[in-house]
Amino acid sequence: MRRQAVKVRLYPTDEQIQVLAQHFGCARWWWNYGLNQCIETYKATGKGLSQSGLNSLLPGLKKVKETEWLGECYSQVLQSVSLNLSRAYQNFFEGRAKYPRFKSKHHRQSIQYPQKVKQVDSCLKFPGKLGSVKAKIHRPLDGAIKTVTVSKCPTGKYYASVLMEYEGDYPEAKKDGKTIGIDLGIKDFAITYDGNKVSKYSNPRHLSKYEKKLAVKQRIAARKNKGSNRRRKANKIVARVYELFSNVRQDYLHKLSRKIVDNNQVVVVENLNVKGMVRNHKLSKAISDTGWGTFVNFLGYKLERSGGKLIEINRWFPSSKLCSNCHYQISELPLDVRTWTCPSCGTHHDRDGNAAMNIRAEGIRMLALSVVEGLFSTDTYYNGGNPRNVVSSSGTGEANANGEDVRPIRGRKSKMRQSSVKLEAHTVPSGQSG
């Protein structure tokens, strides 16, 4: 079974906006209430609440005067909240995620319809009071529609992320094809080596323009009094600029990953412990700006669909300090040193090109090793709905569809690594339901 999510823009009527606001409010209230119940239950018993445990609280709440308005919300929307909350709790207990957080009405709002959403012409037809909502469907919804997540951005736009299931599996991995090594950098976004030549891809030109604008708008917003109307308006402007910024970035990351996947069968990257690196303040800005994690996710799912492989090599592998010609390893290479000459064989290296060569060679070595040891399987497998085809030398965290950080369970024996994908692209594999 293959899964794919498509994100479409929704254009609700004024009445539908009211219905959505009510549903967002109910879902958010129920999440926060349920989380509180989990905390209390945990204090008393040492355990959280299961999905059914949470659901069993709902009928009582709908009968009580103060919370009878919960009955206005489509019941499966609330049950989805119970499911997501119990999962978030479980992920926390199993060491894969941070503690679940309370939801604020000032952030992105979302609700899930676990089933019964249909496409009717250029509308999505939802069960319950919402009904048919006009949608901009830019590609056919040709799979079996499963979970549909409706969200409202801080800029006031509405989207639906439609998760679909298809019969059949992803294509088998081909045995031929090229292998490319990618060094993700700061000066250039990516430097690749495909066995023949080194290519450099710089950050998109417009990005820095939006980045500067974003910083200005953020400073303006920070000067307004908290809770004031002016602050609220300023924050809305920040959200709009951020949306532009992130659209430019997503577009670039999609195009670059598409190009790389179309031309190569195996892609080797360094396993970026982005969280670990962000703690290093000098690098933090550049890293969060360049969106490496998103890029690697895009590569992963695009390769999966084309029968390719993503190989992540250990991030402690000295890709920059190793001579790609003779494997001599120099002891120091400060970040500002862009070129160096190997003291052993005399080869003159461009820092990044050399790293991409080493990354590619290490990926090929790992691939050969894993075939020998039988660790490398061509089967994709699912975790929270995310099939993966990734070989890795160590696991790191990524974010799942709910935006929570999820780490693979510690002590995993397999060399395969799965990671969830944040739902922010137009077309990404979804991390919902399993």
Ligand SMILES: [Zn+2]
């Ligand atoms: Zn050398």
